[in-house]
Amino acid sequence: MRLRNKPWAKDKLVEHSAYVIQNPTEHKGKWHDVFGNNHPIHIEVGTGKGKFVTGMAKANSEINYIGIELQISVIVGALDRILEDPLPNVKLLNVNAEDLLDIFDSGEVDRVYLNFSDPWPKNRHEKRRLTYESYLKLYESILVKNGEIHFKTDNQGLFEYSLTSFSQYQLLLKFVSLDLHNSTFEGNIMTEYEEKFANKGNRIYRAEAQFRN
Template sequence: MRLRHKPWAKDKLAEYSSVVIPNPSDYKGKWHEIFDNNHPIHIEVGTGKGQFITGMAKLYPEVNYIGIELQVSVIVGALDRIIEDSLPNCKLLNVNAEELSTFFENGEVDRVYLNFSDPWPKNKHLKRRLTYKHFLDIYKNILVKNGEIHFKTDNQGLFEYSLTSFSEYGLLLKYVSLDLHNSEFEGNIMTEYEEKFSSIGNRIYRSEVQFQL
């Protein structure tokens, strides 16, 4: 599906610089200054229009959330949600996930969420998958000791690949669900894609994995 261009979106992001943080590398190691507290920091890589991260921010005000999204015309939707709900514990970065180590100090992040990432199904694009070992290296660097990745997708192939990638990397598989919406898991906050795919009968897969020293 083609992404609709929103020529005004970039100006709106700049207008709300207290939410969409400009020059995020300036705050590496100092994100608690942005939030003015020492609460845990959770980031979502590929936050889309922000339904998940704003839902989490409302449910857990004692956690600081940062949504990472590269597409300007998409992240502006997340900005609208944060403005509407007045969420001081939710910020956004309009940056590439490849550069996370530029914006976060080692051990600065407590948890990473990966929700309905692009599956990149062709083998030649394997290195673009957000659960590829290169990205796992990045997450490991910015996460605290024993930090976690929480991962959801409706794509069985990506889920199977990701479980293998996690295992080969040496991560601890703490939770695996092959059918989240028919499980006993409580407190699930759905993303926009999750609502769409589950409404047409797609099974939702979920895992929680933990880095180990």
């Protein structure tokens, strides 16, 4: 889907630097100072318009959340959501997931969320999938010992691929659901895509994978 250009969006992100952190590499190893507390830090890679990350922040005031989104025209929607209902425990980063090591120190993040990531279905694009081995290595480097990835998608092919990728990386699969909305799982916060796909009757897949380090 082609994104509509929003030439004003970049200036708006800078204007609201209290929520959209500028020059995030300067805060590596000091993210607890940014939030002003020592609460656990959870990040969502590919936060979209922020429905999930803001919903989680509202439901869990004792956890700090950082939404990461590369597309400026998309992350500005997440900013709008925060401005409508300000929360002290959520920040946004307009960065590429490939730069996580430049932004977070070893063991600085407690959990990684991957929600409805681009499936990149063609084999030649495998390395772009956010559950590919090289990305798992990035997450492992910034997560606490025995840190977890929580993953949701409506794409069966990506889900099967990701379960295999997790297993080959020797992650422990703590939870797997092949039909999340018809399961006993409690406390699910939906993303924009999840709500859209679920309303169409699409099955939602979810997994929790833990590093064994």
